[in-house]
Amino acid sequence: xxxxxxxxxxxxxxxxxxxxxxxxxxxxxxxxxxxxxxxxxxxxxxxxxxxxxxxxxxxxxxxxxxxxxxxxxxxxxxxxxxxxxxxxxxxxxxxxxxxxxxxxxxxxxxxxxxxxxxxxxxxxxxxxxxxxxxxxxxxxxxxxxxxxxxxxxxxxxxxxxxxxxxxxxxxxxxxxxxxxxxxxxxxxxxxxxxxxxxxxxxxxxxxxxxxxxxxxxxxxxxxxxxxxxxxxxxxxxxxxxxxxxxxxxxxxxxxxxxxxxxxxxxxxxxxxxxxxxxxxxxxxxxxxxxxxxxxxxxxxxxxxxxxxxxxxxxxxxxxxxxxxxxxxxxxxxxxxxxxxxxxxxxxxxxxxxxxxxxxxxxxxxxxxxxxxxxxxxxxxxxxxxxxxxxxxxxxxxxxxxxxxxxxxxxxxxxxxxxxxxxxxxxxxxxxxxxxx
Amino acid sequence: xxxxxxxxxxxxxxxxxxxxxxxxxxxxxxxxxxxxxxxxxxxxxxxxxxxxxxxxxxxxxxxxxxxxxxxxxxxxxxxxxxxxxxxxxxxxxxxxxxxxxxxxxxxxxxxxxxxxxxxxxxxxxxxxxxxxxxxxxxxxxxxxxxxxxxxxxxxxxxxxxxxxxxxxxxxxxxxxxxxxxxxxxxxxxxxxxxxxxxxxxxxxxxxxxxxxxxxxxxxxxxxxxxxxxxxxxxxxxxxxxxxxxxxxxxxxxxxxxxxxxxxxxxxxxxxxxxxxxxxxxxxxxxxxxxxxxxxxxxxxxxxxxxxxxxxxxxxxxxxxxxxxxxxxxxxxxxxxxxxxxxxxxxxxxxxxxxxxxxxxxxxxxxxxxxxxxxxxxxxxxxxxxxxxxxxxxxxxxxxxxxxxxxxxxxxxxxxxxxxxxxxxxxxxxxxxxxxx
Numbered sequence: 001x002x003x004x005x006x007x008x009x010x011x012x013x014x015x016x017x018x019x020x021x022x023x024x025x026x027x028x029x030x031x032x033x034x035x036x037x038x039x040x041x042x043x044x045x046x047x048x049x050x051x052x053x054x055x056x057x058x059x060x061x062x063x064x065x066x067x068x069x070x071x072x073x074x075x076x077x078x079x080x081x082x083x084x085x086x087x088x089x090x091x092x093x094x095x096x097x098x099x100x101x102x103x104x105x106x107x108x109x110x111x112x113x114x115x116x117x118x119x120x121x122x123x124x125x126x127x128x129x130x131x132x133x134x135x136x137x138x139x140x141x142x143x144x145x146x147x148x149x150x151x152x153x154x155x156x157x158x159x160x161x162x163x164x165x166x167x168x169x170x171x172x173x174x175x176x177x178x179x180x181x182x183x184x185x186x187x188x189x190x191x192x193x194x195x196x197x198x199x200x201x202x203x204x205x206x207x208x209x210x211x212x213x214x215x216x217x218x219x220x221x222x223x224x225x226x227x228x229x230x231x232x233x234x235x236x237x238x239x240x241x242x243x244x245x246x247x248x249x250x251x252x253x254x255x256x257x258x259x260x261x262x263x264x265x266x267x268x269x270x271x272x273x274x275x276x277x278x279x280x281x282x283x284x285x286x287x288x289x290x291x292x293x294x295x296x297x298x299x300x301x302x303x304x305x306x307x308x309x310x311x312x313x314x315x316x317x318x319x320x321x322x323x324x325x326x327x328x329x330x331x332x333x334x335x336x337x338x339x340x341x342x343x344x345x346x347x348x349x350x351x352x353x354x355x356x357x358x359x360x361x362x363x364x365x366x367x368x369x370x371x372x373x374x375x376x377x378x379x380x381x382x383x384x385x386x387x388x389x390x391x392x393x394x395x396x397x398x399x400x401x402x403x404x405x406x407x408x409x410x411x412x413x414x415x416x417x418x419x420x421x422x423x424x425x426x427x428x429x430x431x432x433x434x435x436x
Numbered sequence: 437x438x439x440x441x442x443x444x445x446x447x448x449x450x451x452x453x454x455x456x457x458x459x460x461x462x463x464x465x466x467x468x469x470x471x472x473x474x475x476x477x478x479x480x481x482x483x484x485x486x487x488x489x490x491x492x493x494x495x496x497x498x499x500x501x502x503x504x505x506x507x508x509x510x511x512x513x514x515x516x517x518x519x520x521x522x523x524x525x526x527x528x529x530x531x532x533x534x535x536x537x538x539x540x541x542x543x544x545x546x547x548x549x550x551x552x553x554x555x556x557x558x559x560x561x562x563x564x565x566x567x568x569x570x571x572x573x574x575x576x577x578x579x580x581x582x583x584x585x586x587x588x589x590x591x592x593x594x595x596x597x598x599x600x601x602x603x604x605x606x607x608x609x610x611x612x613x614x615x616x617x618x619x620x621x622x623x624x625x626x627x628x629x630x631x632x633x634x635x636x637x638x639x640x641x642x643x644x645x646x647x648x649x650x651x652x653x654x655x656x657x658x659x660x661x662x663x664x665x666x667x668x669x670x671x672x673x674x675x676x677x678x679x680x681x682x683x684x685x686x687x688x689x690x691x692x693x694x695x696x697x698x699x700x701x702x703x704x705x706x707x708x709x710x711x712x713x714x715x716x717x718x719x720x721x722x723x724x725x726x727x728x729x730x731x732x733x734x735x736x737x738x739x740x741x742x743x744x745x746x747x748x749x750x751x752x753x754x755x756x757x758x759x760x761x762x763x764x765x766x767x768x769x770x771x772x773x774x775x776x777x778x779x780x781x782x783x784x785x786x787x788x789x790x791x792x793x794x795x796x797x798x799x800x801x802x803x804x805x806x807x808x809x810x811x812x813x814x815x816x817x818x819x820x821x822x823x824x825x826x827x828x829x830x831x832x833x834x835x836x837x838x839x840x841x842x843x844x845x846x847x848x849x850x851x852x853x854x855x856x857x858x859x860x861x862x863x864x865x866x867x868x869x870x871x872x
Contacts, residue, residue: 084850087843094840098553101545107537116787117534117801122780124814138851171850207814222658226669229814233662251862257855293854336831343827344558351552351831354863358856359832362844365553366828378560378643378665380826390816391779392802395772395787396795404530407523408798414520414607415574418729419693420794426687427790 002282002306006275007316016309020323020374024265024305025236030190034219037190038198045200052191057133057164061186063202068173068184076170077177084171088139091363092178095143098365099151102384108393115400121388123149124229126156126204128196129181130211131172133162133188139171140361144368144382145210146179152387157181158206160196162188188213193220197228208387212369231386235373236265239357240326240346242317243281244333245274247353253284255330258358260301261294267305269324271317278308318342325376328357347376398431438718438742442711443752452745456759456810460701460741461672466626470655473626474634481636488627493569493600497622499638504609504620512606513613520607524575527799528614531579534801535587538820544829551836557824559585560665562592562640564632565617566647567608569598569624575607576797580804580818581647582615588823593617594642596632598624624649629656633664646818648805667822671809672701675793676762676782678753679717680769681710683789689720691766694794696737697730703741705760707753714744754778761812764793783812834867 005015040048046063053059068076080088108118129145131137142159149157159176161168163186176184185203187195193213199205209221210231221230239259243252256268272278285302289295311317318339321329325345333339336351343349347370350357361368369382396404405424412420441451476484482499489495504512516524544554565581567573578595585593595612597604599622612620621639623631629649635641645657646667657666675695679688692704708714721738725731747753754775757765761781769775772787779785783806786793797804805818832840841860848856 083846087846087850090840090843091847094547097547101543104540109537111530111533111801115800119802125781140847140851222661225658225661226809226811229811248862248866251859254855254859254862258853258859261853261855288855288858292858293852298855340829345561345825346827348828348830351829354834354837355830355832356859356863358848358853358859359837359841359844360828360830361856362847363840364551364830364832365547366555366830370828371825373662375662375665376825376827378825381828383826385821389781389807389812389814390819391782391812392784392796392806392817393776393787394784394791394796394800394802396791396800398790401790401795404526404799405795407526408795410519410523411527411576411798412794414523415576416729417694417697417794419690419697419724419734420797422724422728423687423690423694423792423794426684426690427792430684 002302002308004278004308006310007312016320019307022305024267028215030215031219034190034216034223038194038220038223041191041194041200042198046202049187049191049195049200052189053187056189057162059163059166059186066185066187066202068168068186073173073177073184076168076173079170080174085174088143088171088175088178091140092143092147094363094365095147096151099148099367099384102148103151104385104388113400113403114397116395118393119390120393121390123153123155123388124207126158126206127154127208127210127387128206129157129159130192130209130213130217131159131161132213132217133164137161137169137172139169139175140368141212142172142175143179146176146181148367148382148384149387150180152384154387156204156206158196159184160187160192162186162192190216190220193217193224197224210369210382210386231369231382232371232375232379236267237262238267238326238372239328239330240269240271240321240324241330241332242271242314242321242339243277244272244314245277246334247277247332249277249280249284250288251353251356252281252332253288255356256281256285256302256306257288257292257298258356259328260298260306261292262297264297264300265305266301268302269307269309271309271311271320273311273313273317275310278310282308314339315342321346325374327370327372327376328360330355330357345376347371347381401427402431438738438744440714440744442746443748452756455743458741460703464651466651467655470626470652470659474630474656474659477627477630477636478634482638485623485627485631485636488625489623492625493598495599495602495622502621502623502638504604504622509609509613509620512604512609515606516610521610524579524607524611524614527576528579528583530799530801531583532587535584535803535820538584539587540821540824549836549839550833552831554829555826556829557826559589559591559824560643562594562642563590563644563646563823564642565593565595566628566645566649566653567595567597568649568653569600573597573605573608575605575611576804577648578608578611579615582612582617584803584818584820585823586616588820590823592642594632595620596623596628598622598628626652626656629653629660633660644823646805646822667805667818668807668811668815672703673698674703674762674808675764675766676705676707676757676760677766677768678707678750678757678775679713680708680750681713682770683713683768685713685716685720686724687789687792688717688768689724691792692717692721692738692742693724693728693734694792695764696734696742697728700733700736701741702737704738705743705745707745707747707756709747709749709753711746714746718744750775751778757782761810763806763808763812764796766791766793781812783807783817837863838867
């Protein structure tokens with residue numbers, strides 16, 4: 001059974017604090033192994049990547065077959081059913097429409113001193129998207145990673161998608177094609193991250209790496225951070241549903257299970273202002289678990305990490321929600337906008353009972369790569385912003401330099417940085433000579 | 437002597453590639469020591485911070501004196517000369533005016549399906565700014581880190597500034613006061629980063645940590661990344677000046693030295709289309725080095741890592757600049773805007789010979805915390821964006837769900853995520869019942 005908490009109970013604060021800090025993931029310490037793999041790929045390039053792929057994915061590659069050929073992708077795309085293709089195309093169009101609005105604007109202005117200031121945005125030169133293999137090979141993740149990069153105008157976009165035993169997911173390849181990916185490499189793990197960061201004879205290095213992965217991929221991303229940009233180190237998925245009694249318990253139950261089925265470490269929490277409704281939802285979850293295909297995953301997740309929290313009112317729910325800082329937040333209440341306005345920390349908010357979180361995973365438009373493990377306190381979901389960077393611009397005139405230069409010179413001297421001061425002084429002296 | 441390269445030489449490509457990849461910094465491997473310090477602060481809180489401060493900074497603190505009192509800050513601010521105060525206030529006002537324009541806008545719209553989509557921005561809950569102690573205690577860095585956070589609306593803003601032997605810089609305390617900092621702790625090193633990330637009995641944890649620091653601080657930031665947000669792992673400073681022959685060689689020389697004086701590992705590069713002018717600048721650098729206060733730092737930096745590159749024309753200069761992806765780029769040419777338009781990767785561009793880079797360090801308005809070590813390929817300088825995060829919003833209507841829900845259901849099934857599909861199907865079934 002999940003935990004049942006009630007804010008009216010004297011032990012609530014202790015229990016809630018424990019829920020917040022519970023360690024859900026026992027990630028193996030693979031850092032040394034990953035360091036070795038990265039060093040190997042840096043030293044031996046393609047040969048190392050090929051050996052490691054044979055070892056981990058039981059797949060023999062050559063430099064020529066590291067990437068899928070266009071013919072192979074054509075053939076895979078042709079195997080996708082028209083219905084699946086249409087669904088993927090609709091998702092792709094809606095995700096693109098949402099992200100199109102995220103492109104930030106350049107700026108330029110002249111201030112009182114006469115200085116012209118501003119900034120401009122430009123795309124990263126190349127991006128590499130990691131797509132996990134096996135069961136967790138999700139075409140939707142290809143769209144969610146690649147489309148923001150494409151909208152940003154990234155000139156070169158590659159995917160690394162391991163294909164254990166050579167088995168590829170045609171929908172992944174179609175999703176890559178729909179979102180402007182140039183090349184799909186059939187490699188994975190730390191060796192793929194190393195190849196993307198440092199390059200090999202065959203694989204050109206990229207500037208930014210995004211996408212989820214296992215402990216090896218996460219450790220490798222942390223290690224290459226700085227050499228390249230990375231998106232985030234993602235943890236297990238989470239959902240918080242705030243629901244009043246005026247909901248169908250079964251709808252809320254399947255919503256909770258839609259996170260629980262991802263991973264035994266996933267966490268699904270219901271906050272309600274009606275304890276009886278909370279019990280009804282828990283009962284509905286048990287009923288659904290009897291037949292759910294992924295009950296072997298969703299069951300342990302719900303029982304080990306799930307929680308039903310009864311609050312006095314929705315204001316209290318908002319306060320608890322900000323302490324949780326959930327990745328996904330569903331507001332199944334009469335006035336979701338009003339409740340949403342009270343909440344500061346959440347990756348994505350789904351407003352009203354007609355907006356199940358799964359809509360956001362596939363087709364709503366917003367990105368489904370979202371901050372986990374309370375990191376919505378300080379970070380955002382994936383967006384176009386992850387694939388652009390800003391160059392600041394400044395142009396002084398002689399008049400502007402005369403106005404502000406002496407203060408810069410003084411501050412430089414106060415920091416004992418004489419050459420900084422001299423670089424301003426040399427110009428001010430010229431202006432003074434000219435004025436004489 | 438610095439390196440002299442010429443793109444017309446047959447060996448140029450090899451020499452330039454070596455310049456790009458030269459390892460300038462031999463950061464000691466302090467990762468194990470830092471892991472120990474972080475574990476100690478997590479386990480013992482204040483007691484560990486106080487012991488480590490006594491050990492490393494030779495300063496005895498108590499929980500009550502970890503932070504400067506308001507009286508101490510008042511007294512320090514009163515010791516600042518009116519001229520220094522005026523310079524700091526002008527800098528503060530100009531930096532604030534620039535960053536005020538960076539606040540991103542919320543968005544909300546209704547699409548063809550009837551779905552309401554959008555996002556909103558909110559500040560991180562608390563930010564901790566690290567200000568290195570000793571020689572590198574820069575009040576300008578306090579402004580550059582704290583003002584973007586203040587503009588973002590961060591409700592709690594703290595500074596950690598070590599004071600070895602108890603010596604504090606009054607300008608640092610005044611800069612903190614001018615930029616809305618709530619509390620200044622006189623602690624530093626990995627112990628300060630650990631205290632900011634995990635909190636102690638006295639120091640409340642923050643959500644985001646920014647600011648430069650030594651190898652211990654950098655390693656600690658990398659380790660706590662994920663628990664909190666961090667800005668970047670900064671390396672030694674760099675400047676690239678592109679200058680034609682129509683410049684005063686001495687101006688360019690002091691500009692190059694203004695980076696070289698930061699650090700023996702700093703790098704200053706001149707690209708010019710006139711070899712004779714390049715020689716004149718090198719001569720001017722040597723002349724300035726004879727008397728420069730920090731010649732013991734600037735000299736080795738220039739001789740070990742400096743370079744003068746002669747190019748055929750400015751178009752070639754732009755191509756090389758993008759390969760360097762400089763932190764600071766000065767364009768001292770007749771039409772700097774035209775040259776700037778050809779360049780994609782740079783942290784900050786200074787347009788025209790009247791805009792020495794030092795203006796940007798102090799008073800221009802743009803931020804001086806900028807991507808180093810070629811990371812301008814994929815990252816931006818510090819900005820308001822580092823202190824806000826985005827929550828995406830979606831609200832479906834029954835009609836919108838009817839339009840796009842079946843595709844979401846299909847995609848969920850294709851990914852074997854049945855509960856995702858059921859959460860959409862449960863609602864679609866209700867709509868179908870209602871329609872019958």
